[in-house]
Amino acid sequence: MASQIESHRSGAEIVNGDAICRKKSIELLEELGLPKGLLPLEDIEEFGYNRGTGFMWLVQKKKKIEHTFKKIKQTVSYANEVTAFTEKGKLKKITGVKTKELLLWLSVVEVYITDASPDKVTFKTGTGLSDTFDAAAFALGRELRCCYKANVDGFSATDFHRHWLHGHRRCRRRGHAVMFGRLAFLLI
Structure with missing residues (x-):
């Protein structure tokens, strides 16, 4: 993943520090039309976004964190580095995000919202399985x-x-x- 980040650094907007990284990642999710609470990472060291290639990344201090979205009772694991390519209403070719299904951890490779149902978020795994949830479950909470x-x-x-x-x-x-x-x- 680090080499993928390095190849997109040129021309990217890069910020360091938890507060500004969190702010920039939330702004990007909002710009894409995705729920602002979709990436609840902690102690973010670096956020980068290359508008030319659509590549974004987040690097956090911890090796990984697990977060449970309480409204849908879904546990998600975020690696030290989370990367994705962006489009309006979509994160694709995601790395560093896994979801727990029964006893298995499955890689999440795509997250999107369609124009037909903007109040629903669909998660697609590397195995081809997908699941759709209310977007409100990923609203930014304080x-x-x-x-x-x-x-x-x-x-x-x-x-x-x-x-x-x-x-x-x-x-x-x-x-x-x-x-x-x-x-x-x-x-x-």
Whole structure:
């Protein structure tokens, strides 16, 4: 995959850093007419898009992550590098994305929305199997996480902070985080 990325670097728009990479990938999905929550990668190091060839890529720090789209109860695995060629309403020749069917992990090679049913997203695997889901299942969601910094005296209002997080990211403040539902406790 790295050699494929290298061959498309020339003339590509490349950005580094999680926040800007996430923003650019969401903008691209929106431009293509695809759901904005389709690529919920974490700690993205690099995003690249070559408009001339239609090639896009995302590189994340972790080797792989698994994400469950709760509305459809579907688990998807994203490799360290995710690549695809883009067209309006379509990602094709995808690498680095797998979906779990029964006990097997199948490579997802194409994701598309048709003009006939723009509220449905179809996923096609390398074996030729395909499945269609409501596009709303891949809508970009935000979750409010409330974090508390604890010390030996307990909690106080000044130790409270909150922020919006995408996916399952942890609070970046120092200490050990303990999650209770949507509350995070930061222990020092």
